[in-house]
Amino acid sequence: MKENILNIVQRNFRAMGTDVSLEIITENSDGAEKAILAVQNIFAKNEKIFSRFLTDSELSKINNTLGKEVKVSREMFEVLELCLKFHEISEDYFDPRIIGNLERVGYDKNFAEIEGIREIGEIGVEKISGKLKDDLSLNKNRKTVLIKKRIDTTGIAKGYTVDEAAEYLKKEGFENFIIDAGGDMFAQGFNQEDEDWQIGIEGLEDDKIMLKLHNQGIATSGISRKRWETGGKKFHHLINPTDPQNFSWDLKTVTVIKEKTVEADGRAKVLFLMGREYGLEFANQNNLKALFLDYKNNIYLSEAMKEKVWKI
Secondary structure: OOOOOOOEEEEEEEEOOOOOOOOEOOOOHHHHHHHHHHHHHHHHHHEEEEEHOOOOOHHHHHHOOOOOOOEEEEEEHHHHHHHHHHHHHHHOOOOOHHHHHHHHHHOOOHHHHHHHOOOOOOOOOOOOOHHHOOOOEEEOOEEEEEEEEOOHHHHHHHHHHEEEEHHHHHHOOOOOEEEEEOOOOEEOOOOOOOOOOOEEEOOOOOOOOOOEOOOOOEEEEOOOOOOOEHHHHHHOOOOOOOOOOOOOOEEEEEEEEEHHHHHHHHHHHHHHHOOOHHHHHHHHHHHEEEEEEOOOOEEOOOHHHHHHEOOO
């Protein structure tokens, strides 16, 4: 009897402003190659939907129609629903209306295009007031949206796209794979050693800590990459909508594990903005699997995350 041979089919590509890697463990290498092309198309499609840097993206078109009800794609509608959800469950720390403040501090282009010190005008970030639902209305029957203030969906678009790609691969019959889009990952099944996928933490050696992942998403939010200096002041892309004048530097990254990548993505950003002390308290109160890493490489784990640690 011929023994089935499992192969690793891997691809790396660039999409949505980040490096994306995909690894499929399968007997069906030809099918995996075709599936990878389909996954690339999913990422390309969603970049045209969610990018705030493309003038013809769906997001840009919505932001140019303030006060008007417009029909949106299924993908945009679902992400906007998630924005409203995350805003409500995060004590307003998650807020897509932060787009104006991002532009004011110099993050007005794809980050890869504007590395280094930036020369911009006087910086005046603004505190966002009111509930998101007052500025973002969705009609489920008509699949329409009406916004009163511009929004930025890129904060969770990558996680959402990873999940969409993972659902496609599962429907195609692939049982063991991992997708990584710049730290937003989904791991299905097992690795080639028939074990849970082992995930390292950015900025730490793998022999210090690894996390176990099986049929789950994981997301890391942090400022180790997207930070810059302007006018003698330091900035990063994670602006606290409740206190935009103060840029927190006490944490390097926050990592969260959830059943879906987008669910981890939204929460990781929130916990980072809350800071280590309150973020850890919030994670424990809400039974979130979270890991906090500061700039001295100290690690803080929520109670729920301790079960996912492979070694420390």
